[in-house]
Amino acid sequence: MWVLVPITAVCLGLFVLGVAGNVLTVLVIRSYRDMKTTTNLYLGSMAVSDLLILLGLPFDLYRLWRSRPWIFGQLLCRLSHYLSEGCTYCTILHITALTVERYLAICFPLKAKVVVTKRRVKATIGVLWAFALLSASPFFFLVGVEQPENQTDFSRECKPTPQALQSGLLATMFWVTTCYFVLPVTCLSVLYGFIGRELWRSNSRLRGPSSLLREKGHRQTIRILAVVVLAFVICWLPFHIGRIIFINTRDIRTMLFSQYFNIFALQLFYLSASINPVLYNLVSKKYRAAACRLLLPRRAAERAFTVTKDAGGYTETSASTRNEYTTSF
Secondary structure, eight states, X not given: OTTHHHHHHHHHHHHHHHHHHHHHXXXXXXXXXXXXXXXXXXXXXXXXXXXXXXXXXXXXXXXXXXXXXXXXXXXXXXXXXXXXXXXXXXXXXXXXXXXXHHHHHHHXXXXXXXXXXXXXXXXXXXXXXXXXXXXXXXXXXXXXXXXOTTOOGGGOEEEEOHHHHHXXXXXXXXXHHHHHHHHHHHXXXXXXXXXXXXXXXXXXXXXXXXXXXXXXXXXXXXXXXXXXXXXXXXXXXXXXXXXXXXXXXXXXXXXXXXXXHHHHHHHHHHHHHHSHHXXXXXXXXXXXHHHHHHHSOXXXXXXXXXXXXXXXXXXXXXXXXXXXXXXXX
């Protein structure tokens, strides 16, 4: 009990923060034309994915407090696990695709002008969602409401099925999930290395006002994405370590350690779905200005917007509109 109370308080706080923040992100991107850049289309889709992940938090809290009986039925048992896995895959695919897009925009700007368009980005986002949800589909059949024979309804529990455990399919899918984390993170590390090298070289090449403005936009975008990726790795690494521990558990002592470690990892997992809007607000003056325009009364919003413009964090120019594939938050 002494462990569950603070955990519940933290999780509920993350739920409120995450839902409010991600809804705000979606509204900010949808409400203003200058926010509808190719980069922000990815970030808006990620916000939707994070919202769906957060929908599973109340069910996880219920299982922490009362693993049995499961009162929500077979469909919600399977759907909560499936959406959690599918949206997890979707988020990492979005981050990877977004980094590839930034790599093209910075290292091959002329090619990016042709290749990276809003229409193609929207199509790419649709493919990412379809691939992620399809990849996670086995989880829909690996869990279910289990009830031992000759037991009352009170013993019903939402958990992996005996067939999934005995056949090794659950362990296999856990390793697939881990690959979904390790391989993209490796790819991101390589791409950010190339991006960093190109930005370093460009310092000595770019001298004109328009080039300096574009360079500033690139650096702001990379700063935001780097913070998002770092938060993603920190929050999700314990989650995958916990799964590896779980599938290799052989004794009671390791099982107890696995349970407590996974409770800790679960909080970081939901933190990753809640923290991105906070990061946007801290790092991006443009996001803060747009949020003020959306939330505050008109005069207060205009005053905040003017302060932000004077601080040099947001510039409205025809050049930035024409080259919106190079700018974001």
